[in-house]
Amino acid sequence: MGARSSRAPGLSLPDDAAADPAPRLRIEDVSVAFTVKGRERTVLAGVSAEIGRGEIVGVVGRSGTGKSTLLNVLGGVLRPGSGRVLLDGTPFDRPVERVITVFQDYGQALLPWRTVRRNVSLGIERRLGRAEIAERVSRALAMTHLEANADDLPWQLSGGMQQRVQIARALVMEPDVLLLDEPFGALDAMTRATLQDDLLKLQRETGFTVVFITHDVDEAVYVADRVLVLGGSPANVVREVVSGLPRERDRLDTRESPLFNAARRALADELWGDRP
Numbered sequence: 616m617g618a619r620s621s622r623a624p625g626l627s628l629p630d631d632a633a634a635d636p637a638p639r640l641r642i643e644d645v646s647v648a649f650t651v652k653g654r655e656r657t658v659l660a661g662v663s664a665e666i667g668r669g670e671i672v673g674v675v676g677r678s679g680t681g682k683s684t685l686l687n688v689l690g691g692v693l694r695p696g697s698g699r700v701l702l703d704g705t706p707f708d709r710p711v712e713r714v715i716t717v718f719q720d721y722g723q724a725l726l727p728w729r730t731v732r733r734n735v736s737l738g739i740e741r742r743l744g745r746a747e748i749a750e751r752v753s754r755a756l757a758m759t760h761l762e763a764n765a766d767d768l769p770w771q772l773s774g775g776m777q778q779r780v781q782i783a784r785a786l787v788m789e790p791d792v793l794l795l796d797e798p799f800g801a802l803d804a805m806t807r808a809t810l811q812d813d814l815l816k817l818q819r820e821t822g823f824t825v826v827f828i829t830h831d832v833d834e835a836v837y838v839a840d841r842v843l844v845l846g847g848s849p850a851n852v853v854r855e856v857v858s859g860l861p862r863e864r865d866r867l868d869t870r871e872s873p874l875f876n877a878a879r880r881a882l883a884d885e886l887w888g889d890r891p
């Protein structure tokens with residue numbers, strides 16, 4: 616990949632990520648070009664990366680670099696012009712149940728005429744029996760603290776709760792990989808902080824692999840084990856930063872940690888260092 620890597624000295628990935636070295640997702644030499652008004656523009660050129668089982672990987676980069684494009688390739692909704700993506704060694708180029716994407720526009724993604732419970736059950740209604748649907752929905756609602764709102768309609772909920780419904784809707788599929796495109800970008804700071812901690816807790820409980828896009832460097836370092844920086848035009852992974860923070864993180868202590876600050880600084884330098 617040719618990316619520079621930053622890792623705090625003497626530290627390694629968390630135990631659970633280090634225990635199984637086989638990558639869950641492998642991105643191999645992925646290139647994507649779009650043609651607009653007859654002109655072709657290459658957005659991603661030869662992107663390669665590996666994402667381990669249970670790893671939480673953040674993706675940052677300036678606006679328009681190609682972060683969502685990369686996530687769409689990972690989600691199987693966009694076929695790359697060349698290269699491929701593999702899940703546990705098997706290439707895929709269409710959406711698969713084990714890899715679920717949560718988008719930022721939660722308000723529009725939820726069906727306004729369906730209750731929270733019936734929004735959450737949407738993805739499994741046609742393929743599972745009643746008892747299993749009910750069980751999985753209850754579990755997903757419990758994990759996202761939405762039990763009390765199961766019979767509400769989406770518009771009766773706050774933005775943070777609506778985003779939790781979206782996450783519950785993904786959890787009900789019991790995915791191996793969760794892809795999140797700026798999941799908390801539109802939320803206020805406190806709700807955002809709560810959902811970041813919820814996501815970390817959910818990952819510990821379920822063990823799924825997470826890839827998320829964010830514009831917020833602090834969020835990238837706080838939530839991720841490793842952050843990939845997309846840069847250049849066409850874009851590639853220009854740097855990866857491993858914070859070395861323990862997986863169980865306390866919000867206040869983490870913010871004062873030298874590991875947090877070193878990783879944050881490395882990302883800020885990469886993103887804005889050459890700006891006048």
Ligand SMILES: Nc1ncnc2c1ncn2[C@@H]1O[C@H](COP(=O)(O)OP(=O)(O)OP(=O)(O)O)[C@@H](O)[C@H]1O
Pocket residue numbers: 649650651658676677678679680681682683684685
């Ligand atoms: N379907 C498409 N057709 C044509 N061009 C596209 C398409 N999707 C994305 N692009 C272009 O590809 C480039 C990368 O877009 P992308 O949305 O992946 O960037 P991003 O890094 O996610 O941006 P942002 O941070 O602003 O959300 C942009 O120039 C965008 O206009």
